[in-house]
Amino acid sequence: MTTPSEISLEISLREFQLETQALIDAELDRLIPSESTSPNTVHSAMRWSVFAGGKRFRPILLRAVGECFGASISTLVRTACSVEMIHAYSLIHDDLPSMDDDDLRRGRATCHIRFGEAAAILAGDALQTLAFKTVAEDEGLAATQRLRLVSEIATASGTPSGMVAGQALDLDAEYRTVGGEELEQIHRLKTGALITTSARCGVIIANATDAELLAVTEYAAQLGLLFQITDDLLDVTASAETLGKTPGKDVRSAKATYVNIHGLDGARHLAEQVHAKSLATLKQLKQSTERLHAIADYILNRSA
Amino acid sequence: MTTPSEISLEISLREFQLETQALIDAELDRLIPSESTSPNTVHSAMRWSVFAGGKRFRPILLRAVGECFGASISTLVRTACSVEMIHAYSLIHDDLPSMDDDDLRRGRATCHIRFGEAAAILAGDALQTLAFKTVAEDEGLAATQRLRLVSEIATASGTPSGMVAGQALDLDAEYRTVGGEELEQIHRLKTGALITTSARCGVIIANATDAELLAVTEYAAQLGLLFQITDDLLDVTASAETLGKTPGKDVRSAKATYVNIHGLDGARHLAEQVHAKSLATLKQLKQSTERLHAIADYILNRSA
Numbered sequence: 001m002t003t004p005s006e007i008s009l010e011i012s013l014r015e016f017q018l019e020t021q022a023l024i025d026a027e028l029d030r031l032i033p034s035e036s037t038s039p040n041t042v043h044s045a046m047r048w049s050v051f052a053g054g055k056r057f058r059p060i061l062l063r064a065v066g067e068c069f070g071a072s073i074s075t076l077v078r079t080a081c082s083v084e085m086i087h088a089y090s091l092i093h094d095d096l097p098s099m100d101d102d103d104l105r106r107g108r109a110t111c112h113i114r115f116g117e118a119a120a121i122l123a124g125d126a127l128q129t130l131a132f133k134t135v136a137e138d139e140g141l142a143a144t145q146r147l148r149l150v151s152e153i154a155t156a157s158g159t160p161s162g163m164v165a166g167q168a169l170d171l172d173a174e175y176r177t178v179g180g181e182e183l184e185q186i187h188r189l190k191t192g193a194l195i196t197t198s199a200r201c202g203v204i205i206a207n208a209t210d211a212e213l214l215a216v217t218e219y220a221a222q223l224g225l226l227f228q229i230t231d232d233l234l235d236v237t238a239s240a241e242t243l244g245k246t247p248g249k250d251v252r253s254a255k256a257t258y259v260n261i262h263g264l265d266g267a268r269h270l271a272e273q274v275h276a277k278s279l280a281t282l283k284q285l286k287q288s289t290e291r292l293h294a295i296a297d298y299i300l301n302r303s304a
Numbered sequence: 305m306t307t308p309s310e311i312s313l314e315i316s317l318r319e320f321q322l323e324t325q326a327l328i329d330a331e332l333d334r335l336i337p338s339e340s341t342s343p344n345t346v347h348s349a350m351r352w353s354v355f356a357g358g359k360r361f362r363p364i365l366l367r368a369v370g371e372c373f374g375a376s377i378s379t380l381v382r383t384a385c386s387v388e389m390i391h392a393y394s395l396i397h398d399d400l401p402s403m404d405d406d407d408l409r410r411g412r413a414t415c416h417i418r419f420g421e422a423a424a425i426l427a428g429d430a431l432q433t434l435a436f437k438t439v440a441e442d443e444g445l446a447a448t449q450r451l452r453l454v455s456e457i458a459t460a461s462g463t464p465s466g467m468v469a470g471q472a473l474d475l476d477a478e479y480r481t482v483g484g485e486e487l488e489q490i491h492r493l494k495t496g497a498l499i500t501t502s503a504r505c506g507v508i509i510a511n512a513t514d515a516e517l518l519a520v521t522e523y524a525a526q527l528g529l530l531f532q533i534t535d536d537l538l539d540v541t542a543s544a545e546t547l548g549k550t551p552g553k554d555v556r557s558a559k560a561t562y563v564n565i566h567g568l569d570g571a572r573h574l575a576e577q578v579h580a581k582s583l584a585t586l587k588q589l590k591q592s593t594e595r596l597h598a599i600a601d602y603i604l605n606r607s608a
Contacts, residue, residue: 033464039472042463093429098421117402118475121425122468125397128429129462132436136454143447150440150454158433159346160337164426168343171422 013294017060020080023073024059025051027081031134032127045115045123050088052106058083058198061223064291065202065216075205078138079149082131083198086157089127090194092120094167128157141205148204156197166190178256184225186256192224199223215284219292222278226299229271232257236264238303275300317598321364324384327377328363329355331385335438336431349419349427354392356410362387362502365527368595369506369520379509382442383453386435387502390461393431394498396424398471432461445509452508460501470494482560488529490560496528503527519588523596526582530603533575536561540568542607579604 028050035044059080066076095102095110096117103113112120135149159165166189173186199220203213236259258267278296282289332354339348363384370380399406399414400421407417416424439453463469470493477490503524507517540563562571582600586593 037464039463039469039476041476042468042472046463089429093425096422096425098425118400119472121397121400121402122472124429125393125432126463126468128432129458129466129468132454133458133462136440136451136458143451146451147440147447150436154433154437154440158437159343159350159430160341162433164346164430164433165343168346168423168426172343172345 013291013298016064016291017055020060020063021056023077024056024080024084027077028084031078031081031085031130041115041119042122042126045092045111045119046088046127048114049092049105049111049123050085050127052108054084054088054106056080056084057227058087058195061195061220061295062198062202064295065199065220066206067202068285068287068289068292069203069206069208069212071202071206075140076202078134078140079201079205080198082134082149082153083194083201085127085131085134086153086163087194089124089131090157090163090167092124092127096120099167099171145204145207149201152197152200152204156193161189162193163190166193173256178261180261183256183258183261187225187228188221191228192221195224195227196220212285212287215281219278219281219296222274222281223296223299226271226274226278226296229258229267229274230299230302232259233264233267233271234302234304235259271300317595317602320368320595321359324364324367325360327381328360328384328388331381332388335382335385335389335434345419345423346426346430349396349415349423350392350431352418353396353415353427354389354431356412358388358392358410360384360388361531362391362499365499365524365599366502366506368599369503369524370510371506372589372591372593372596373507373510373512373516375506375510379444380506382438382444383505383509384502386438386453386457387498387505389431389435389438390457390467391498393428393435394461394467394471396428396431400424403471403475449508449511453505456501456504456508460497465493466497467494470497477560482565484565487560487562487565491529491532492525495532496525499528499531500524516589516591519585523582523585523600526578526585527600527603530575530578530582530600533562533571533578534603534606536563537568537571537575538606538608539563575604 032046032050033043035047037043062080062083063073063076067073091105092111094100095105096112102110104110108114110120111123115123131153132150135146135153138146141149155162157163159168166186169182169186170190173182178186196217199216200213203216208216235257258270262270275296279293282292336350336354337347339351341347366384366387367377367380371377395409396415398404399409400416406414408414412418414424415427419427435457436454439450439457442450445453459466461467463472470490473490474494477486482490500521503520504517507520512520539561562574566574579600583597586596
């Protein structure tokens with residue numbers, strides 16, 4: 001049963017989400033060249049994918065962690081945009097015909113369907129570039145902080161231990177049987193690394209201690225795993241309307257998912273275990289972690 | 305007629321080229337994950353394109369400029385690798401079927417022909433990431449220098465005033481008539497920006513003055529233009545064996561080239577004018593600029 005205090009936290013998280021989305025969207029609008037700036041097609045393609053109604057989960061996590069350790073939103077917002085640009089670029093490239101070949105994302109045409117493959121590839125490329133430029137030029141942060149952030153984000157998004165490595169392993173896994181451990185490895189790289197790094201960036205900007213960085217890293221690693229398990233669960237249980245994409249696509253294909261490997265009940269049970277682990281790591285922190293707690297609850301119970 | 309001192313300079317430039325190539329290749333080999341590192345395909349694809357016998361023109365220019373202002377090779381080598389990685393990533397993506405659709409580069413299969421489109425896209429993505437990571441983590445440079453280099457390289461490789469913008473305009477120009485000024489704008493972005501930035505990075509690492517940076521920028525801008533004009537000339541005059549790709553491809557298509565617009569003699573004349581301009585800017589510098597002079601001569605007279 002939901003208690004009154006849980007209701008208030010949930011409402012407060014919703015407000016926090018909406019406020020962060022608005023802040024991030026406004027800053028992204030300032031950072032990304034306008035559609036009327038030449039070359040128009042590439043800028044339109046960048047904006048099509050960046051302003052596609054994404055939930056801004058990574059910026060929300062980055063902000064929540066940063067504020068938990070006393071950083072102000074003005075020091076966090078540009079790095080949050082940078083992480084979101086990396087995320088958007090990865091979605092554009094992953095949707096391409098030679099990759100996951102998706103026509104629909106968040107209820108509308110994917111970037112290459114709308115603007116053609118060449119523009120989509122270039123839009124992804126330019127978003128990655130802009131992400132690093134944004135952090136490097138963020139005058140609200142110390143030089144050493146900016147460098148550490150560039151390095152963190154690059155490690156989490158490249159190879160051998162970041163997002164691109166995960167996408168490569170995921171494509172490779174389509175053609176053979178994948179076990180639970182290998183699946184976890186794929187997702188730790190493909191989605192987990194950038195989620196974990198988003199949280200770590202919040203700690204770095206707040207100049208928190210190494211022990212605090214370690215605790216947040218473990219919390220976020222569990223959160224990333226939880227995010228992927230609930231993603232696989234939603235793929236089976238949600239309707240196309242809620243999901244904005246064709247549900248059941250992953251489970252029908254031979255593609256490795258938590259539901260394919262553990263079954264529906266097994267995947268649900270795993271989600272609860274991982275959620276509990278993520279909350280346990282927060283106990284190591286002396287700061288008030290209600291917001292981080294609420295984010296983990298939200299990911300466990302999300303319906304979209 | 306070639307004088308004895310010109311011969312000695314030419315030999316010395318050749319030795320400088322070979323030595324720089326060896327240094328850059330060794331450092332790139334250290335920086336890029338090995339083919340046996342998971343995910344193997346992506347790392348093999350990155351290496352296939354990076355170690356394809358490229359001339360390392362941008363690293364050579366960066367080194368020559370840096371040393372002209374007193375920087376040591378050990379402070380220049382990693383930024384030179386970073387610029388080369390950006391160049392290699394751009395070639396991989398430009399060769400893709402939805403872009404320039406090239407099967408052959410430097411006499412062998414392009415990345416997507418050899419490894420498939422998905423691996424090629426990811427290899428390009430990962431090379432871009434590694435380029436920024438390499439500069440951000442270069443402990444031989446001051447923090448403020450590294451940030452300035454990340455910002456420089458990002459500006460030169462993204463939109464609206466860098467390489468990706470140039471490639472977008474170039475693709476767009478295939479379907480209509482392009483004039484001389486527009487062609488220059490395309491190439492200034494598509495190849496000129498990164499060439500100019502390579503030279504500027506050398507100045508930045510050497511901590512030279514703003515006036516020196518300005519002179520080098522102008523020299524390198526002319527050099528980039530010269531590089532493209534001679535590229536178009538070679539496309540018409542060189543054999544397939546020398547070129548490592550199908551000659552005449554650009555001039556036969558409706559694609560805008562300096563030869564298509566100015567004719568063969570007109571393009572040759574333009575090359576000489578631009579070469580003279582690039583040398584004139586070097587006169588503003590008090591440093592010994594023989595190497596930079598020799599590089600401009602080499603680009604004017606190159607046969608491959």
